[in-house]
Amino acid sequence: MSNRPDIHISEVGPRDGLQSLRQTMATPAKLAWIDALHAAGLREIEVGSFVPAALLPQLADSAELVRHARGLAGLTVLALVPNLRGAQAALAAGVHKLTLPLSVSAAHSLANVRRTPAQMLEELRSVAALRRERAPGVGLEVGLSTAFGCTLQGRVDEDEVIRLAVQAAAAGADEVGLSDTSGMADPAQVRRLFTRLRAELGARAGAAHLHNTRGLGLANCLAAFDVGVRSFDASLAGLGGCPYAPGASGNVVTEDLVFMFEAMGLRTGVDLERLLAARAPLRAGLPGEPLYGMLAEAGLPKGFVAQQAAGHV
Amino acid sequence: MSNRPDIHISEVGPRDGLQSLRQTMATPAKLAWIDALHAAGLREIEVGSFVPAALLPQLADSAELVRHARGLAGLTVLALVPNLRGAQAALAAGVHKLTLPLSVSAAHSLANVRRTPAQMLEELRSVAALRRERAPGVGLEVGLSTAFGCTLQGRVDEDEVIRLAVQAAAAGADEVGLSDTSGMADPAQVRRLFTRLRAELGARAGAAHLHNTRGLGLANCLAAFDVGVRSFDASLAGLGGCPYAPGASGNVVTEDLVFMFEAMGLRTGVDLERLLAARAPLRAGLPGEPLYGMLAEAGLPKGFVAQQAAGHV
Structure with a gap:
């Protein structure tokens, strides 16, 4: 029997969860939280963002977090x-994977990034070239934001999503995932979209990054699972969210997502009791912040x- | 094009939602709430329960609610x-359907009812006989509680669920649905269970009554939809819940469920803006009560x- 989990969960809380909050979580609190996430069995964590600290002071300690997280086994x-520029800084800090x-x-x-999609494709080519030359062992994934709709422009053309995914793969991304940035x-x-993405990209079709803004987070993850997706982004306590939907919770709640898959008899590699326990350092580090999760x-x-444990779930 | 909705939603808030609360909603507030639910397009509402008022004082006005609701078109x-005894009282009050x-x-x-499942099957036969003699036009459905697990006994045997469903249909129920009473x-x-239920009962396979106790409500509804279920129970603002899971929300949230199906391009017959507006009389009638719904x-x-409206959803 393989030890490889059936489902791969990428915890995005320390980056996606924290970036939209007003308060900044102190570095020691982040470290304790990341340790608790790792202790629960999570084996991929998005620890930060390499953007100018003036733009995102909440994530200014990303390099320090990367150095610490590299010490956590597996x-x-x-x-x-x-x-x-962000990729250069991230590689210097020692990340295993860029997104x-x-x-x-x-x-x-x-x-979001003051560039058109075409300009971002150019940027991606530069990042891919850098990775090839300097750090060929480092992963490079792309997440297609607003793939399911955009609060600013409204509907997003599905053909355009697939076209851009193919272009991103051609530009050098190892995997291209789809993100429901605005919870639509x-x-x-x-x-429909993940079926097409997988038909076009095969094994290079990436993760489902889905939000729970209107309560459909887990249903959307189930839908993605049904068409073959096995890699999911999620955020402990559902931290995160779209600044255009004030008061709405953001990302899919990691605890609820892990519970759903484990209850279905699928293995995530995550210990649910320890995962629930990882809310304590989060709670301590973000006093007063609303936490989600049923x-x-x-x-x-x-x-x-x-x-x-008895294999009966 | 048929006017028949693709999805049938049965609103159970006034019964299932209110029965587990400590406070009793005043009758005029209930009437205003039921009117608002009807105005939103809901065409089936479980308005109350015919049990001794001493046991469920929250629902003591059920006969009055039935008489009022009968005046609402369609x-x-x-x-x-x-x-x-409850069936006799409900028929005397003028219900269209018994559950x-x-x-x-x-x-x-x-x-729950101080009777074994076998004794309840006997009771069902008596109710079916009464319906046949006195009110052949009235519907009679059965909901199999704890079909997905029980807080008291733990796992529930799936063969036993299907056996009991077949027995209930044989005993005279028009439809037999499955209820996730404890959110498991x-x-x-x-x-698995709805596939088997539909294979055994065909058109007499009834509604999915699913809870959101651990956040899986909509995912479970989607799963039921995928295997052919088109009839769902839900509760406005997710009222209700299992007394054994304190603090946990209960039923699937009607607003979120309707939104999911409508966003998928399916017709529920429900106007989402009016449905959201129906939270106001609920809020007014239940001060301080936590309301759910993303x-x-x-x-x-x-x-x-x-x-x-343009048919683009």
Whole structure:
């Protein structure tokens, strides 16, 4: 029997979760949180973002987090880079994998990274060249932002999403995933787009990055799973969210997502009790911040862990 | 083109939602809430329960609610009856449809209605006989409680669920649905059980009554939809829940469920803006009670209603 989990979860809380908050989590609190996430069995964590500290003071300690996280056994340390300069800094800090956001919506792309999608493809080519020369062992993934709709431009053309995914793969990304940046995806659309993405890119079709803005997060993950997706982004306590939907929670809640898959009898490699325990350092580091998650509210069903251990779940 | 919706939603808030609360909603507030639910386009509402008022004082006004709801155009007025006496009272009040709960778990059955599942089947036969003689036009459905697991007894045997469903249909129920009373269902199990239920009962396979206790409500509804289920119970603002999971929200949130299906391009017959507006009389009638629902928090995506009207959703 393989030890490889059925489902790969990439925890994005320390980057995607923290970047939209007003308060900045102190570095020691982040380190304790990352340690707790790792102790729960998560094997990929997006620890930060290599952008100018003036733009995102919440993530100014990303290099320090990367250095620490590299010491955690078996962990893939991931960081977001918006451009070549960010990639240089991330590689210098020692990340294992880079993720570059590429908005399908031109309006969102300009607002987010001040570049058009075509300009971001150019940036991607530069980052891919850098990676090839300097760090061929480092991963490079692209997440297509606003793939399911955009708060600024409205509907996003599905053909355009697939075209850009193919271009991003050709430009050098190892994998290209789809992101529901503004929480507009529905299960039918998720199935259509990931089916097409997988048909075009095969094994280079990347993760599903889905939000829970309107409560459809897990249903959308299930829809993606149904068409073959096995790699999911999620955020502990559902931290994150779209600045255009104030008060709405953001990313899919890691605890609830892991519970769903484990309850279905699929292996995520994550220990649910330890994962729930990882909310404590988060809570301590972000006083007053609303935390989401239904599993944390209800608790695991009685006997669930014992049944898991006996292979009966 | 048929006017028949693709998806049938049965709103259970006034019964299932209110029965587990400490406070009792005043009758005029309930009437205003039921009117708002009807105005949103819901065409089946479970308005109350015909049990002794001493047991459930929250629902003591059920007969009055039935009489009022019968005046609302096109509405199927549903009430829960635990036994023959309840059915007599419900028919006297003028309900259009009876729903009788039948627990698969003997432990839950005894705790809930002080009868074993076998005794409840006997009760169902009596109710079916009464309906046949006195009110052949009235519907009679059975919901199999704890079909996906039981907080008291733990795992529930799936063969036993299907056996009991077949017995309930034979005993005279028009339809037999499955209820996740304690919020333990997962999508794989939902697909297995509803697939078997539909194979055994065909058109007499009834509604999916799923809870959101651990956040899987919509994913479970999607799973049921995928295997052919088109009839769903839901509760506005997610009211309800299992008394054994304190603090956990209960039923699937009607607003979020309707949004999911409408976003998928399916027709529910429900106007989402009016449905969200129906939270106001609920809020007014239940001061201080926690209300759930992600759509209410985030709002509809910009332009959603216009796109719906244009047939572009």
